[in-house]
Amino acid sequence: MSRISDQMILTLKEEYQQNVEIMENTQMAICIEVNTFLGVVKKVKEYGFNFLVDLTAVEEEGLSCIYHFMSLRTHELIRIKVKLDKKLEIPSLTKDWPSANVQEREVYDLFGINFTGHPNLKRILCPDNFVGHPLRKDFKIIKGR
Numbered sequence: 001m002s003r004i005s006d007q008m009i010l011t012l013k014e015e016y017q018q019n020v021e022i023m024e025n026t027q028m029a030i031c032i033e034v035n036t037f038l039g040v041v042k043k044v045k046e047y048g049f050n051f052l053v054d055l056t057a058v059e060e061e062g063l064s065c066i067y068h069f070m071s072l073r074t075h076e077l078i079r080i081k082v083k084l085d086k087k088l089e090i091p092s093l094t095k096d097w098p099s100a101n102v103q104e105r106e107v108y109d110l111f112g113i114n115f116t117g118h119p120n121l122k123r124i125l126c127p128d129n130f131v132g133h134p135l136r137k138d139f140k141i142i143k144g145r
Contacts, residue, residue: 004074008047012040027068029079037082038091044069045096049078052097055104057111059137065090065113084113092118110135 005028016036032040049069056066058081067080082090092115093100104115105124112133115121123130132139 004047004071005076005078008043011047012043015039015043027077027079029081031081031083034082034084034090037080040080041067041093041096044078044080047071048073049076052093052099052103053077055093055100055107057107057113057135059111059135062086063088063111063113063136065107067093087114088112089114089116091116092121094118109133112136 009028009030012030016032016039030040048071051070051072053068053070055068058064058066063084065082065084067082069078069080070076084090090113092104094104094115094117101119102124104118105121107113108115108118108121109123109125110133122128126134
C-alpha cells in the first residue's frame with residue numbers, strides 16, 4: 001500500500017469506528033455498508049482519488065455495488081464494495097462525478113439498484129417496457145420476451 005492509502009485507511013477506521021475490511025492484492029479494496037458510503041467516498045476524494053474509473057454491481061449473498069477510483073496524481077487504484085440492504089438503494093454520485101450518470105443507469109437497468117438523487121434514472125440498454133433486470137440471479141427467461 002502507498003503512504004497516501006495507509007493514511008486514508010487509518011482515517012476511515014478512526015472516523016467510522018467499524019470494521020473496514022482491507023483486501024490487499026494488486027488493488028486495495030474497501031468493503032463497507034451503504035450507510036457509510038457517502039462519507040467514505042468523500043474521504044477517498046479528499047485523499048486524491050479524484051477519478052471514477054467505473055462502477056458495476058455483483059450479486060453474491062445479496063447485491064453490492066463496486067466502485068473503482070483512481071488517483072490521477074499517483075496512478076493508484078482503489079475499489080470500494082458497498083453491500084446493499086434489502087431496499088436496493090444507494091446515493092447517486094452524479095453531482096461529484098458526472099461520469100457516474102451513464103454507469104448508474106446501466107446498473108439500474110441490469111440489476112434494479114435505485115440510485116437516489118440521480119437526475120435521469122431510467123433504462124439505458126433494455127427497452128422501457130422490459131420486465132425485470134437481466135443480470136439478477138432471480139431473472140427468468142420467458143419465451144417471446
